[in-house]
Amino acid sequence: MPHDPKILDHEYDGIQEFDNPTPGWWHFLFFLFLVFGVFYSVVSIAGSPYLPSPETKHKRASIAATLKKFASLGDLEPTADEIAYYAQDDEWMAYASSVFAANCASCHEADGGGKVGPNLTDEFGKNVRTIEDIHTVIANGANAGAMPAWSERFHPNDVILLSSYVASLRGTTPFSGAPAEGEQMEPWPEPAPRPETGDDAAEGGG
Numbered sequence: 001m002p003h004d005p006k007i008l009d010h011e012y013d014g015i016q017e018f019d020n021p022t023p024g025w026w027h028f029l030f031f032l033f034l035v036f037g038v039f040y041s042v043v044s045i046a047g048s049p050y051l052p053s054p055e056t057k058h059k060r061a062s063i064a065a066t067l068k069k070f071a072s073l074g075d076l077e078p079t080a081d082e083i084a085y086y087a088q089d090d091e092w093m094a095y096a097s098s099v100f101a102a103n104c105a106s107c108h109e110a111d112g113g114g115k116v117g118p119n120l121t122d123e124f125g126k127n128v129r130t131i132e133d134i135h136t137v138i139a140n141g142a143n144a145g146a147m148p149a150w151s152e153r154f155h156p157n158d159v160i161l162l163s164s165y166v167a168s169l170r171g172t173t174p175f176s177g178a179p180a181e182g183e184q185m186e187p188w189p190e191p192a193p194r195p196e197t198g199d200d201a202a203e204g205g206g
């Protein structure tokens with residue numbers, strides 16, 4: 001024995017007890033878990049730049065789910081009815097609003113109130129009179145590229161969903177709206193009712 005263990009001064013039925021120190025491996029594990037516990041608390045409360053937060057995970061999962069559903073849209077047509085129909089679809093408008101925030105907000109503001117580009121929330125359009133004009137401007141651009149053309153950069157369905165999103169901004173109240181430009185636009189059409197059978201209802205092959 002390298003150390004001289006102390007014998008405790010109690011004895012039961014002839015059994016005596018050494019006062020051994022707690023072994024080194026026990027201390028090692030104790031402090032290892034202590035440090036891990038502190039580290040884990042900090043990461044789970046404050047979050048870590050190296051780990052996605054629960055919000056980020058949720059966002060990623062729902063975008064992934066939406067992209068999976070993208071296939072179920074089939075090929076949308078840039079008709080007044082289709083644009084007006086998706087403008088009322090909360091789920092697809094949530095998706096389109098993230099595309100808008102990433103690509104259009106720099107010039108139009110995230111709420112469409114306008115900055116470099118015109119206010120998209122008011123009753124007036126510079127290039128837009130009808131709901132289909134929105135699609136034409138987004139796809140082809142306007143004013144010699146001051147408004148860029150997006151048909152080469154996006155899937156055609158994206159351009160249509162963006163058009164629906166812009167249509168849905170009309171009548172909303174932006175944080176700070178740019179002054180109206182252009183002329184009074186026509187009211188958007190009411191979309192034709194469709195059967196409520198979910199995503200795979202493709203009535204009329206449409």
Ligand code: HEC
Nearest residue numbers: 103104107116117118125126127128137142143146147162
């Ligand atoms: C680089 C700045 C810029 C970006 C980015 C941009 N726009 Fe524009 N947008 C403009 C400008 C400038 C105009 C006005 C063009 C004109 O003077 O005729 C415009 C016009 C429009 C119009 C027509 C408005 C009207 O009243 O005629 C729509 C709709 C529109 N943009 C949607 C979008 C969408 C959707 C995106 C993103 C995919 C986008 N814009 C990205 C600058 C931009």
